[in-house]
Amino acid sequence: MNDLPPDPLAAADALNAQARAWRTEPAENTQLTALALAVAANQPVLLWGEPGIGKSAGMEQLAAGLGVPLETVIASVHEPSDFAGLPIIGDDPATTGVPMAPPDWAVRLTAAGRGLIFFDELSSAPPAVQAALLRVVLERRVGSLTLPGPVRVVAAANPPSSAADGWHLSPPLANRFVHLHWTHDPRTVARGMAGTWPAVPIPVVDPARVPGAIARARGAISGFLTARPGLVHHLPADAEARGGAWPSPRTWEMALRLIATAYATGAGGEALAAVVVGAVGDGAGLELLTYLEELDLPDPNRVLADPDAFALPDRGDRQLAFLTAVVSAVQSELTRARWEAGWAVLAKAVDAGSPDVAARAAMDLAAMRDLDWPVPSGIDGFLDLLQLSGALK
Template sequence: MSTGHDTADPLAAADSLNRQLRAHRTEPAASAQLEALALAVSANQPVLLWGEPGIGKSAGMEQLASRLGVPLETVIASVHEPSDFAGLPIVGDDPAVTGVPMAPPDWAVRLAKAGRGLLFLDELSSAPPAVQAALLRVVLERRVGSLTLPEPVRIVAAANPPSSAADGWHLSPPLANRFVHLHWTHDPRTVARGMAGTWPTVSVPVVDPARVPGAIARARGAISGFLTARPGLVHHMPADAEGRGGAWPSPRTWEAALRLLATAYAGGAGQEAIAAALTGTVGDGTGIELLSYLDQLDLPDPDRVLADPEAFALPKRGDRQLAFLTAVVSAVQSGLTQPRWEAGWAVLAKAVEAGVPDVAAQAAVDLAALRDPDWPVPSGIDGFLELLQLSGALPGGR
């Protein structure tokens, strides 16, 4: 007896239902973790998303790839061998002449052909140490076998905490120190709205080219000033295995923090996203100190000061003085002309007038090194002549 619903394919209606359930819309919504992910991806820093299974890490990557308009290649790290990332040897006609190239896997070839994209390394903490070691070259050098991934390819990984991962491992310190670590959580209200068919969209910071020189100068001044004031935080590897497998400060991660901060300044990223990205790079304790320092720093725009150095008053605090003068020299370097170089000396002269020439000593040496041999020595350099002659930055005096 026919029910009236018989079809040639008994699963066709079910497949249609599933397709309709997958359809959804997106809406702008504030999400610090999504914005922090987009900030790190914009800065081209490898990202590691930490979160419990099933909370949407993969879905977030699919949405980000769609938002950026780039292909997404997902690789489950835990089911691969080291050779899958180091490459498999291919013996040619004469290995003594041509060598033995290492063949890359198909996903790497697809990304190389596309020239851009997102490489998503999932279940990283479930990969054994040998596989993690092989991944070092992928993350650091962008090399997969004999193939080099194009610079526009971004790398994002995901991991479950070892306590909740099947056969979980702590990340090795060399691998962990190459990532921006972001904690991926779920918002019950967002999930409930998603079940109704609407998910938040990823807001990607758009770098304004006109703001780039000033953003770089501000970021250089801030990070350099902080590390000068807190030299003990330049490198501090945690003693425990769990801490070493997360974010901690090192020269490598400070360089990543510099790139993140410059990208944030140039792209107008929100404060919560900046905080998540920076603490995920240099660690919670160090990151909180850095954020407090940035909050109190409030550096003036170095380009505006260079345009009218006489109207500028040197900050009272020593750490702000050092950070700002470093930013000024970086701003001069990014757009080097004789008038800007001379304006830089007018700014540094403020330190002599304030009785703190030692604060500007390194900035003076760096600024002198930018001088074109045909440029005359400005009067603002007088307070640093002896220092510059001793350092060799100003040979032969005036």
């Protein structure tokens, strides 16, 4: 006589479902905050960490918090054609060309219009596959499809020492990611085994902060690279370092967007530090963070509202950073009153004996002038320069 229930695995499946159930609670977690910040800034992210420490679980939480679909692609088991697309020959290739059929995950994300694509085991993918992924990360194209702008790209990699058949990332691919080191906290794991994991914070951009945030970020990056021009581009000498974060014009633009997003969302300093270092590398990133801490730029919109109530910084690179931020703020919301207030700010540089520092900002500000606006008095110290450049007519 058979005493087995109709479905012998039903009770086991119910047990497994209960064991997988968990809840979240607010908790300080720098790496989760940094990941969410980089995703909010729409910068491709690469999570570096040993196998089995929760990278995939973090992605599932993030997708759930954002309310977007998650597509996971194991890069190491795919061929280059899986990302470049497979050719499909039509009736008349000479007339219509040969379209490249995209994979199913790209079709689903395009249909959804938003989502997260998670390329796992990136460092285990051979160089040919990494090269094919370049187009996905850089141009957001998969075969003949272009991924929608709201689709975010995240990848994960194990260090070559612990990855199966691990490869160093090629420098062109590595330089397109914000590199975040993913670690585990034993106390967090122990709490998770009890059924509670930290919640992934979702950064929310405050629209009112956006113009000032972008202006401050532009001023900071411009001033820093003026003071440290040798850090604009520095390709490391060894292969392992070239497969990580290092400074280039591309990664400085990434850092600018990350800083602006942090300012606009009010993200904490530790998360900002993680993404800045993850974009431009340890050396350049730590220097920039020190510079940002010492710079302490005021909100340029407040300065434009009352130009007489601020004091110009003493150092030339900080003056340049501040003036660049002011001009960027004027450009973001161009009115005659704000344009004239910008000249009042630049005039302080002339009064302080530093017209050369403000020269570039003056040329940018002059180029914004509506021809119906009269020439303000604050422009007097730059007349010769602007007439020579043709910016003032």
